[in-house]
Amino acid sequence: MNTSPSSTVAARPCRQPLHLGSLRLDSQIVQAALSGYSDLPMRVLARRFGAAYTLCEVMLDQFLANVGTNRRNLARLAIAAEEHPVGGQLMGANPDDFAPAARRLVEAGFDCIDINFGCPVKKVLGRCRGGYLLSVPETALEIVSRVREAVPEQIPVTLKMRRGIDDSAASEEKFFTIFDGAFARGVAAITVHGRSVVQRYDGPSNWDFLAAVKRHAGDRIMLGSGDLFSPQACLDMLAHTKVDGLTIARGAIGNPWIFEQTLAALDGTDPATLTPPTVHAQREVIAEHFRLACDLHGEQLAGRSLRKFAIKYAKLHPEPLLVRDAFIAAKTTTDWQAVLMQHYHTDAPGRDPSGDIDETTE
Ligand SMILES: Cc1cc2nc3c(=O)[nH]c(=O)nc-3n(C[C@H](O)[C@H](O)[C@H](O)COP(=O)(O)O)c2cc1C
Structure with missing residues (x-):
């Protein structure tokens, strides 16, 4: 459950294009990055069912430095001709390692480079990666600068963040320092998952927080994440938070129809009349x-x-x-x-x- 019962939702959202820097997406409905899942087959199916853009699972800077010619490694970087635009996502700890890793993703053919400041996995946090970086804004922003400088201007750089490390005021302050600082350093969009890092997956994604961040963001492009398991939930998040786009994550695993159905709902079909695939x-x-x-x-x-x-x-x-x-x-x-x-x-x-x-x- 989330913090936006549909009964409180006012205007019905409709399909809108979404701009990530130079990329113009046909709608605001995106397939999220999902480690262990969002590989080429999942992404191709998501695109065929209408996702405007998809993200590959996160890759470590160290993995990208040592991909070599191993088939399994190369499979993780594989992109099908039909799936563009597709984003590659990076995770690491040391700003120095991000630039070569970002260039490797561009070389592999990714159309956008996303940086992960959200992963809550214990081992990842212990190695000062992913969500840990939300606690050290200076390092996080240094990473953003290095990636932005490393990739060609026409390739957008974006961020994925959780809403903070925890519920403290200090965590929220750091969130906004990174959010504003990243835009000032040239990121094209930021996706916010409305759970904190310590929260992991317990309890709802805080859509009120997403709404507050979007009010703060103004014209800057923000995507929302968390608890998007149905077309109705997608309409509700758009209406409640006013974010520019949505990234569907767990709700798309083994259910690519969610994209087609969400687009139908945005185009006016009553979600209550949508039936699951036969x-x-x-x-x-x-x-x-x-x-x-x-x-x-x-x-x-x-x-x-x-x-x-x-x-x-x-x-x-x-x-x-x-x-x-x-x-x-x-x-x-x-x-x-x-x-x-x-x-x-x-x-x-x-x-x-x-x-x-x-x-x-x-
Ligand atoms: C199995 C799994 C793997 C994930 N891998 C990634 C990832 O590689 N990169 C990322 O930014 N987020 C990752 N996420 C987070 C999702 O993109 C999304 O933000 C989160 O699941 C909240 O959305 P949901 O409640 O609709 O699933 C992952 C989540 C799950 C459950």
């Missing part, structure tokens, strides 16, 4: 996801890379638990096809997963 529509997309994963990783690894998505796809099936267990047990391509044959053979209406509690965390 079992046959689901089968087609899961099979395509598997094909894309095979092309990228090879057949052996595709099944493994897809299992975590399949568990989420299963939530849209009328028999979610049965299908989830069948996907978990599938090892080979033949097993995968058998699950689709057995459980997706007969068409039926799909199930709406948006009311489920999502316990996926970074």
Whole structure:
């Protein structure tokens, strides 16, 4: 749940273009960066279903310095021709290491470079990366300057931040120092996740805070993040916070239809009338996801890379638990096809997963 019951929402938002520096996006609906998930197959499907822009999972500066020619490493940098514009995201600790890493992302073909000041994972914080940087504005802003200077002018640089380290006034002050300082150093947009770093995924994303930041931002481009699990939630966040764009995260894993449906809602369809995809529509997309994963990783690894998505796809099936267990047990391509044959053979209406509690965390 979030802090904006739909009954309090006034004007209905509609589809609007979104500008990230030189990039003009067709709508304000974006696929968020998701470590372990937002790889080429997920992003391609998100784009086909209408996401205006997608972000690759975060990459460490050290990983980018040592990518080499290893197939698995290169797969993480792979971009399909059809998916542009796509953003690459960077994480690190030392400002000196960001410039070469940012250039490597540009060389790989990413159209925008996003910097991660949000990751709440303990190991990441312990290494002074991700969300930790919200506690040291000087270092954070030095990183922004180094990245902005390192990449060509036409490539936008953006930031992803949580709303602060914690709920203290000092944390909020640091948030605004970084927010304003980053724009002053040339970032094109900032995405704010309305949870604090210590909060991790407990409790709601604070949309009142996002609204206050957008009022502060004025014309500067801000995207909102947190608790976007349905088209209605997307409309509500836009109406409540007035942010310029949204990044859909967990709500898009195993549910690319959320993009199509959110755009329909922005174009005037009543979200209450939108129905989940049928079992046959689901089968087609899961099979395509598997094909894309095979092309990228090879057949052996595709099944493994897809299992975590399949568990989420299963939530849209009328028999979610049965299908989830069948996907978990599938090892080979033949097993995968058998699950689709057995459980997706007969068409039926799909199930709406948006009311489920999502316990996926970074
Ligand atoms: C499994 C997982 C991986 C994530 N990886 C990233 C990442 O690589 N970069 C990033 O900026 N945010 C990452 N996030 C945060 C999401 O982009 C998003 O801000 C957060 O999940 C809140 O949105 P939601 O409540 O709608 O899921 C991740 C979140 C999850 C659950």
